[in-house]
Each structure stands twice: as structure tokens, then as C-alpha cells.
Amino acid sequence: MTVALVTGASTGFGRLTVETLARRGHQVFAGLRDIGGRNAKAAAELTGLAAAEAIELRVVELDVSVQSSADRAIATVIDAAGRIDAVVNNAGLIFPGPVEAFTAEEAQRQFDVNVLGALRVSRAALPHLRRQGAGVLIQVGSTSSRVTIPYSGLYAASKAALGSLTEAWRHELAPFGVESVIVDAAPYPTSIGANAVMPADAARMEAYAEGFGGFVTELTKLQSEAPADPRAVSDAIVALIESPAGARPARTVVAPAPQRDAIESLNAAAADAARVVSADMGVSAFLTL
Numbered sequence: 001m002t003v004a005l006v007t008g009a010s011t012g013f014g015r016l017t018v019e020t021l022a023r024r025g026h027q028v029f030a031g032l033r034d035i036g037g038r039n040a041k042a043a044a045e046l047t048g049l050a051a052a053e054a055i056e057l058r059v060v061e062l063d064v065s066v067q068s069s070a071d072r073a074i075a076t077v078i079d080a081a082g083r084i085d086a087v088v089n090n091a092g093l094i095f096p097g098p099v100e101a102f103t104a105e106e107a108q109r110q111f112d113v114n115v116l117g118a119l120r121v122s123r124a125a126l127p128h129l130r131r132q133g134a135g136v137l138i139q140v141g142s143t144s145s146r147v148t149i150p151y152s153g154l155y156a157a158s159k160a161a162l163g164s165l166t167e168a169w170r171h172e173l174a175p176f177g178v179e180s181v182i183v184d185a186a187p188y189p190t191s192i193g194a195n196a197v198m199p200a201d202a203a204r205m206e207a208y209a210e211g212f213g214g215f216v217t218e219l220t221k222l223q224s225e226a227p228a229d230p231r232a233v234s235d236a237i238v239a240l241i242e243s244p245a246g247a248r249p250a251r252t253v254v255a256p257a258p259q260r261d262a263i264e265s266l267n268a269a270a271a272d273a274a275r276v277v278s279a280d281m282g283v284s285a286f287l288t289l
């Protein structure tokens, strides 16, 4: 039985992941922000599910944009379970639109949740994982960080940063017996669209109206014809949690076959490049690919 904390578990991939993990017999802590307010309903549903099915699923308050909240959530897990085996850095949101339309403050909010959120939660958890000599950080990334398309530049940049953190953690934590991996997902229908934050600058948006409008039309056409099942992503996260230590790949791509194959080729080439570059720098022994 694994003890797992999943951030952003009110909806989407996070919600599916906590429900699946708990039903499979794991001890699961569902991180939700604002349990007393915006997520009161989701918290009550999860608590109700735990009681109805007699599964180990507990809701913990966790706003990833606040370090003290991350610290308290990890302390709650350790107090209750005595250890923490898996941290799923899933909480995230998207600021879609042309890069120029966003202010630096808006960009900061995009990075604060998607990048620094994972940093805060991991920083709180890692002393425990290192002490245990075991455990895994699982980040939820995006295929848009591997192949950049227009109108999601801030989001793609945040997920690229998350990918770099994941790889650095992987190298740095391996000597402690701790793993770090990322799941790069293609677009799936969750609440991410409803929660999207558009740029406030209407004038700059207007300048891009034609291109952005056409892009959104084309992008949503395929998705509405054949909606993908977000369970593909939560199943991949669950499979990583249940994999034996040392057998987890650095990057897992969850996407329709042509996209997945193309990005897996890119990932293999990037790993080859890392081998060459690290050997040339004389630091191969410090890398875990």
C-alpha cells in the first residue's frame, strides 16, 4: 500500500487519480484548496465516497501557492500515515492567449501555480522522502512543453520549466533513493478550460482576434468530434505509482498515438543528447536518465 498525496484533486486528472488510487487499496490524501469555500462540495463528495466504500481517502487543505499550506498538508500526511511514498504535483491552470497580451503579473500567476506550486509542495515533502530513502515525485506536465504551438505560450513555458525541474530532481535525488518523473499529457476534457484565465488586456487581444479565434475553432473541432478520456492520464499516474522503484521512466507521454510516438522520439533524442553532453563535460556519473 502506497501513501500518496495528490495536489489539485477537486476535479479533472487529480480527482480521477485519488479515487482510483484509493479504490485500489492505497492510502490517499486529496489536496484541495479552500475546503471550507469553493471546494466544499468536492471535499464533501470525496469524504462521502471514502465512507461509502470504506476506502482510505482523506481530504487535506492545500493551496500550492502558499508555502505554509504545503508545509501543513505534508505534516498532516506524516502525522496520519507516518510516511509519504508518492507526491503527485498535479495542481495547475492555463492562461491561454497570445503571449503579448499577458502582463508580467499575469505571467507570474501562471508560473506561481504551475511551477512554484510543485516546488513548494516538493520542498515540504523531500526531507521525509530523503529520510525514508524512497519515494517518488510525479509532476503533471504537457505535450505543449515539448512541441510549442501558438496561443498557449505562457502555459507551455511553465510546463517546460516543470519538466526541467523534474529532470534536475531526478539527477539530484537518485543518490537518496528518491525518484522524479513527469507525465506529459495532450489536451483532455477536464475543468481546465472552464478554469482558464484569459488576458485582461482587451486591446491587445483584439489585435490577435483573427488568428486566435481561428486557432481555437480548429483546435476544438477535433476534440468535440472525438473527445478523449482523461482517465488515460490518471491511469498513467496510477501505473507510475504502482511501478517498482527504479523502473519508472523519466517521462511518460499520454497522447493519441501519432503525437505520442513523435514526442517519445524527441524524448529519446534528448536523453541521447544528455548522455553526450554530460560525457563531454565529464559529469556523466551525476546523471540519472
Ligand SMILES: NC(=O)c1ccc[n+]([C@@H]2O[C@H](COP(=O)([O-])OP(=O)(O)OC[C@H]3O[C@@H](n4cnc5c(N)ncnc54)[C@H](OP(=O)(O)O)[C@@H]3O)[C@@H](O)[C@H]2O)c1
Pocket: 007, 008, 009, 010, 011, 012, 013, 014, 032, 033, 038, 039, 062, 063, 064, 065, 089, 090, 091, 092, 093, 094, 113, 117, 140, 141, 142, 143, 184, 185, 186, 187, 188, 189, 190, 191, 192, 193, 195
Ligand atoms: N486537461 C488537459 O488538457 C491537460 C493537459 C496537460 C496537462 N494538464 C495539467 O493537468 C493538471 C490537472 O489539470 P486538469 O486538466 O485536471 O484541470 P482541472 O480539472 O481544472 O484541475 C486543476 C486542479 O488544480 C487545482 N488548482 C489550481 N490552482 C490551485 C492552487 N493554487 N492550489 C491548489 N490547487 C489548485 C484546481 O483546484 P480548484 O478547483 O480549486 O480551482 C483543480 O483541482 C494541471 O497541471 C494541468 O496543467 C492538463
